[in-house]
Amino acid sequence: MTQNEIGRSGDVVRALRAQFQVRVISREDPDYVSARRVWNRDVDHHPTAIVYCSDVDDVQAAVRVARAHQMPLSVRGAGFDVVGRAVRPDGLVIDLSRMNQVRIEQQTGVVGGGATAADVVAAADAADQMAVTGWNGRPGITGLATVGGYGPLLASRGLALDNLIGADLVLADGQCVSVDKDRHADLFWALRGGGGNFGVVTSLKIRLHPARRVLGGMILFAWTEAETVLSRHAEFMHSASNDLAVVVGIIALPDGNPALFFAPAWTGQLSAGEIAMEVLKRCGTPIHVQLGLMSYQELVQGFDARVVNDRHYAVETRWIPKLDINAIAILMAGAARRTSPLSTVILQHFRGLPTQLPPDSTAFGMRREHIMVEAIAAWDSSLDDHGTAHRRWAQDLCRALEPVSLPGGYPNALGPNAHDQIARAYGENLPRLQTVKRRYDPSGIFAATPLPL
Secondary structure, three states, X not given: OOHHHHHHHHHHHHXXXXXXXXXXXXXXXXXXXXXXXXXXXXXXXXXXXXXXXXXXXXXXXXXXXXXXXXXXXXXXXXXOOOOOOOOOOOOEEEEOOOOOOEEEEOOEEEEEOOOEXXXXXXXXXXOOEEEOOOOOOOOEHHHHHHHOOOOOOHHHHOOXXXXXXXXXXEOOOXXXXXXXXXXXXXXXXXXXXXXXXXXXXXXXXXEEEEOOOEEEEEEEEEHHHHHHHHHHHHHHHOXXXXXXXXXXXXXXXXXXXXXXXXXXXXXXXXXXXXXXXHHHHOOOOEEEEEEEEEOHHHHHHHHHOOOOOOEEEEEEEEEEOOOOHHHHHHHHHHHHOOOOOOOEEEEEXXXXXXXXXXXXXXXXXXXXXXXEEEEEEEEOOEXXXXXXXXXXXXXXXXXXXXXXXXXXXXXXXXXXXXXXXXXXXXXXXXXXXXXXXXXXXXXXXXXXXXXXX
């Protein structure tokens, strides 16, 4: 940091502490190291300060201080972004974790900006409702509902952002506005896909759905028949009911050998779901099957248990149009070259209801049917492993998939250096998004998921 930046940082911290009764942590505080940490140990960002907001007034004051001192901002709800964008280096972090209240009003969830998906799922479950989320409950619901949100209800209920019906934001000038289809409609449109690039989302209104029992679990196949299993799975999913979602993944068995898994979730009529599970099992010869009825909350909690804090992670992503023989060959070759037994490849199928929405209905840039691929490099800390080989593995797989991929990629999983993908991630919606950005945040105070300016 330059001398001017150090002086400005001190001014910001003093101004925050003069205005706030809530907790403000700066570089000099003993809690700074733990406060700046996120779940991914590979993220090592050093913000100027972190302010823990308790209400909208706190958020407005923090934004005004940052603007007055020309200090860049980031917003942390759950802090689950894989590249740590919630903690902006040399910026001010507005932490919303204390604003995690969830209130159920008939078929609507009114959700604080710091709530996690698990908070929302639990509150909805208690009211005999389901919220559209991702597969695990650890991420903040704001990041899911404003950028995408691939999950168990995708084919039948859409993305998480397709179920966002309103929000409250604090803008760059400190003003608080409410947005929905009738109020600030352009900002509401941009928020559903453009994420936190326009202001601090302090509250969300989310459409809920009647609760259903879920038939789900795990089906595991030996790696020797992975190619056949993937081909049969792809063929079945072309005509599968929208009540079915399946996460497909490549993992390591305890002996270190790779294996292929299906993690299905069925939310329709039980008898039809049992048939669907049989078809999935017959894609190969399973070496392990664990299926059963559960609540939606139990399904999500099962995935939470697989997320390990304080491990190093690096993620690359692609959208591929279909799981054909060429894509399967690339995925299998890449999986076989994994440099860590903790690394995995995850496939999620975007199909059904969200493909029927017009491409310009929200800012989300990819409405055609596709497979979202995530190459997730994971490794534990050690003195002789700095992660270079593991990051390169994910990058190489992403590069190998490029010839069979669609333009762009899922913004929540795109890193800052994926310039070609970022430029095309929003499709033809990008110029309109940029217009909204210039209108509501002309100075670029906010930066969240990547958005070309």
